[in-house]
Amino acid sequence: MLFARSAAAVVLVAAMVAPALGADVNAGRTFFRQQCALCHSAEVNDNGGAQGPNLQGVVGRKAATGSGFTYTPALKSSGLTWDSDSLHRFLTSPTTVVPGTAMVIPVAQQSDRDNVVAYLTAVHDGTLPPPPAPRGPPGGFRPPPAAAGAAPPKGEADWKKDAPGRVHRVDVPKLPPPFDTASATKFPQQVPKPEGAKLSLPPGFKVDTFLTGLTGPREMKLAANGDVLLAETNPGRIKVLRPSADGKSATATVFAQGLLQPYGIAFYPSASNPKWVYIAETNRVVRYPYKTGDSTASGVPEVIIPQLSPVGGGHFTRDIAFSPDGKRMYVTVGSQSNVPEDLPKKTPEEIKAWEAAHGLGAAWGNEENRASVRVFDVGGDTKGRNFATGIRNCVGMTLQPATGAVWCVTNERDNLGDDLVPDYATRVKEGAWYGWPWYYMGKNEDPRLKGQRPDLLGKATIPDVPFTAHSAAVNILFYTANKGSSAFPNEYVGQAFAVLHGSWNRAFRTGHKIVTLPMKGNAPTGEYVDFLTGFIADDGNAWGRPVAIVQMADGSMLLSDDGANLIYRISYSKEK
Numbered sequence: 001m002l003f004a005r006s007a008a009a010v011v012l013v014a015a016m017v018a019p020a021l022g023a024d025v026n027a028g029r030t031f032f033r034q035q036c037a038l039c040h041s042a043e044v045n046d047n048g049g050a051q052g053p054n055l056q057g058v059v060g061r062k063a064a065t066g067s068g069f070t071y072t073p074a075l076k077s078s079g080l081t082w083d084s085d086s087l088h089r090f091l092t093s094p095t096t097v098v099p100g101t102a103m104v105i106p107v108a109q110q111s112d113r114d115n116v117v118a119y120l121t122a123v124h125d126g127t128l129p130p131p132p133a134p135r136g137p138p139g140g141f142r143p144p145p146a147a148a149g150a151a152p153p154k155g156e157a158d159w160k161k162d163a164p165g166r167v168h169r170v171d172v173p174k175l176p177p178p179f180d181t182a183s184a185t186k187f188p189q190q191v192p193k194p195e196g197a198k199l200s201l202p203p204g205f206k207v208d209t210f211l212t213g214l215t216g217p218r219e220m221k222l223a224a225n226g227d228v229l230l231a232e233t234n235p236g237r238i239k240v241l242r243p244s245a246d247g248k249s250a251t252a253t254v255f256a257q258g259l260l261q262p263y264g265i266a267f268y269p270s271a272s273n274p275k276w277v278y279i280a281e282t283n284r285v286v287r288y289p290y291k292t293g294d295s296t297a298s299g300v301p302e303v304i305i306p307q308l309s310p311v312g313g314g315h316f317t318r319d320i321a322f323s324p325d326g327k328r329m330y331v332t333v334g335s336q337s338n339v340p341e342d343l344p345k346k347t348p349e350e351i352k353a354w355e356a357a358h359g360l361g362a363a364w365g366n367e368e369n370r371a372s373v374r375v376f377d378v379g380g381d382t383k384g385r386n387f388a389t390g391i392r393n394c395v396g397m398t399l400q401p402a403t404g405a406v407w408c409v410t411n412e413r414d415n416l417g418d419d420l421v422p423d424y425a426t427r428v429k430e431g432a433w434y435g436w437p438w439y440y441m442g443k444n445e446d447p448r449l450k451g452q453r454p455d456l457l458g459k460a461t462i463p464d465v466p467f468t469a470h471s472a473a474v475n476i477l478f479y480t481a482n483k484g485s486s487a488f489p490n491e492y493v494g495q496a497f498a499v500l501h502g503s504w505n506r507a508f509r510t511g512h513k514i515v516t517l518p519m520k521g522n523a524p525t526g527e528y529v530d531f532l533t534g535f536i537a538d539d540g541n542a543w544g545r546p547v548a549i550v551q552m553a554d555g556s557m558l559l560s561d562d563g564a565n566l567i568y569r570i571s572y573s574k575e576k
Contacts, residue, residue, distance in 0.1 A: 025129060028119030031112050036313070041185070042123055058082050059124035063098075074098050087117045101234075157508045157540065158468075162533040164202045168515070169527045170422050170466035172441045179447075183415040184507040186540075190563045193543040199534040201570065204489070207532065210558055210569040211241060211250050217560040217567060219319070219475075220550040221265040224272050224292045228550060228558065229255065230567075231262045231279075233317070238262055238279060240295045241567075247486075247554055248569060256288060256297045264320030264331070264397075268378075280318035280331055283308050305382055309369040311336050315411075317474075319397040324404050328375055331384070334393030335363075335371040338414050339437050339448050343367070348455070359386040361433030361456055371436050373397065373408065373428055390434040390460065396475035396548070400427075402494060402522045409473035409498050410463070412440065416447075418506050423473045424463035425498050425517055425524070435460035464524045465498075471511035472501035475548040479557075486571035487555030495519055497531065499546050499559070509540050514549065514559065532559070532570065 032042055042055045053066045063080040064071035078098045080086050090097045091107040107113045122128040199207050219231040220241075228241040228250070236259040241250040256279070264280035267290070277290040279301070285308070286301035308318065308331060315334025322329055344365050346354065354364055363371060373394060375387035387406070394408035406428040412421040413436065421440045438453040439445055442462045467473055481493045495518060500511035512535040515528040535544040545563030552558060556571040 023114040023118035025118045025122045028115030031116055032119055042120060055120065057124055059121050072101055074101050084117055084121065088113055091116065159509050159536050162513060162530050164200055164530055164533065166530040167527055170468065172462065172466060175441060176417065176419050178416045178420060181418040181507065183417060184505050186507065187504040189541045191537055191541045191543050194537050197534065197537065197543060199532055201532050204574060205570060205572050207568050207570050208248065210567045211252065212566045214565045216562045217565065218547050218562055219263050219265055220548050220558060220560060222550050222552060226553050229265050229277065231265060233261050233263050236260060236262060247552065253295045255295065261316050263317045266320045266322055268322060269326045278320055280320040282316040282318060283312060285320065285331060305376060308333050308374065311366045311368055311370065315393045317395050321397050321399055327378055329378055330387060330397060330406060331374045332394040332397050332408065333370050333372055333374055335436065336366045339446060340365065340367050341448050359389045359431065360459065362386055362389045363437055373406065387430055388428045388432045390436045392436040398476050398478060400478055401480055407476055409476045411472055414505050419469045422466035422469045423471050424467060425465040425473060425476060426463035429461060432461040433459060434463060441466065465517050465526055465528055467500065467528065468510045470503035470506040472503060473498055474501045475499040477549050477551060479551060482555050484553060484555030488572050497549055499549055501547060502542055502545055509536055512536050512542050512546065514546060
């Protein structure tokens with residue numbers, strides 16, 4: 001009997017570390033690269049992203065012990081060790097296994113989970129088979145791997161020169177060629193605020209802590225009574241922040257929860273007289289009944305757009321805005337991949353038919369209805385159409401008050417080198433194509449898709465304001481005139497402010513700041529100017545990751561920080 005029990009235990013343990021029978025390692029590798037590699041790396045030199053932890057050697061590792069990533073307290077205290085059993089359970093329902101985890105997207109199909117776990121196990125065991133031959137013509141392009149003993153990266157730690165008032169301009173004709181430098185993986189590890197560190201602003205401005213104790217605070221919108229609706233994206237919550245009498249702090253209540261990565265927030269028909277608040281989740285749009293002053297939702301969410309794209313994975317933030325007349329709803333949808341190197345081939349006739357239905361330069365396959373700004377007619381249109389295409393990941397969107405123009409701040413593609421491809425802010429023109437995935441910044445062809453779309457050469461719209469590559473532009477706001485006690489000087493009225501979240505794949509750090517976009521006649525000059533700087537420590541790590549801004553009734557501005565999990569208040573007073 002004792003032997004039988006021991007044998008059973010051995011079988012159980014073996015089952016926990018062994019891949020499922022019939023699992024396909026290469027299918028797991030393909031699924032991982034299509035659905036997971038935007039955020040994670042699993043193999044050496046696989047060009048995976050670093051928004052999430054590195055999964056090389058994850059099998060057999062205790063949860064939240066990988067280097068170079070800041071894990072949530074929930075995962076740190078989970079007590080998990082990653083084996084076949086725990087990986088399957090976690091991938092089936094991450095938030096059930098670890099409530100409070102930042103990983104909230106499950107892998108829906110059991111066969112996909114089996115294959116992914118088999119793939120990660122094979123990587124760990126050293127039994128990974130060679131990948132299948134790539135699709136497409138022989139000799140298709142693949143980025144060169146980083147060579148051992150490669151030359152040090154070019155340039156310098158330019159962020160050390162950042163200071164309020166510093167002017168930047170990215171000269172598109174002078175961009176370097178692809179792979180002029182190796183592709184870096186340098187995720188900014190969140191560190192405690194160093195002693196003596198402080199944020200810098202122009203004279204007359206100051207920054208104070210407004211609210212702490214949050215979890216991944218991101219998008220914010222101001223209600224008519226001064227409340228702020230805040231998206232805590234990964235926990236799936238919308239909170240109401242009610243400012244104190246002096247406007248220098250706030251209390252928070254949960255308005256709604258149980259959402260799937262909510263991000264964009266918009267009042268309808270207007271912020272001054274709302275009947276609804278619309279929330280953009282990762283693949284749908286819902287709305288709640290809302291009247292000014294509500295602190296909790298009075299009803300269940302009504303699904304307005306049941307599906308934004310038929311393909312999941314990849315970029316997950318969705319911003320939302322309404323046209324000034326209330327007849328159109330705009331929703332941003334980022335790409336599924338960095339660059340779709342395995343995009344199925346289409347004949348010229350098939351491409352022509354596809355673009356007639358989806359817009360100039362619209363990608364297909366796993367990128368259907370992705371990398372675009374979608375537009376829906378308010379009042380029953382659930383299908384929508386592409387308003388503009390080729391925008392890899394418009395994280396933040398707004399409408400310019402003076403002109404009604406749609407604006408996006410966009411994260412561009414990775415793995416072409418330190419200075420490619422510039423992120424950007426731009427006016428979004430209806431029917432325009434902004435280059436992704438075949439071209440960038442006009443006529444520059446992505447070498448990974450070389451020769452695939454010669455018909456698109458010269459048809460890409462060049463963005464208005466390029467940023468230093470990999471800055472991670474995530475939010476944009478036009479500052480409007482007001483007479484509040486903390487109102488900014490008149491020179492800022494009508495200007496745009498953009499938030500740069502910070503780089504992860506650049507040898508020398510960039511971003512982690514707020515910049516302004518100077519305007520002349522309500523049109524951008526192409527430059528951007530440092531406004532708030534100082535989040536990067538001397539060692540290149542960061543003690544804050546700025547995300548979103550909102551203008552308050554008194555003219556001050558709030559800034560959310562999803563690294564330090566707090567909100568700052570930026571105010572102005574005339575110098576005496």
